[in-house]
Amino acid sequence: AQKVTQAQTEISVVEKEDVTLDCVYETRDTTYYLFWYKQPPSGELVFLIRRNSFDEQNEISGRYSWNFQKSTSSFNFTITASQVVDSAVYFCALSEVDFNKFYFGSGTKLNVKP
Template sequence: AQTVTQSQPEMSVQEAETVTLSCTYDTSESDYYLFWYKQPPSRQMILVIRQEAYKQQNATENRFSVNFQKAAKSFSLKISDSQLGDAAMYFCAFGEGNFNKFYFGSGTKLNVKP
């Protein structure tokens, strides 16, 4: 079975600074997808960024970027120029090879200080 580990239960960052959230996963598959989801206090899950395992280039979406290290099975999220609206729970997720199931990490609560 696939596992997703987020070792940072909670992190804090000053507004306008940069923060990196860590995620590691365990799988024997070679073809898969990785995701970062954001869950604000409203509890609506919002996709932040997606990475295809077959792509070596790291995905970026505006202030959000990932550092995908396939051999190390690591998938960290970097948030640049942090904003107050970035405060939320962040979940790392793995979409398995036959793409029928997703596995989520336990989440990292991000606090943004003004």
């Protein structure tokens, strides 16, 4: 069965600190996608990144970076020099390749204080 675990329920940091959000997943599929979405108070899930299971290359996009390690079934997300606007709930998700059916973690609420 597919499962995504985000053990950190809530994290509070002061602006400009770096913060890492953890994500661990379980799947028997050999091919799958991993995602991170951001959910601001408005409710809409905002896409951040999709990673194919065959692509373990880490990625950096501005202040965001992602560390995918298949050996530990982890897909962690780091925000460098956090800003107040980063405050939101962040979800890690796993999907089957064919059907875009997501399995979400329970989310990590990030509070960035000025």
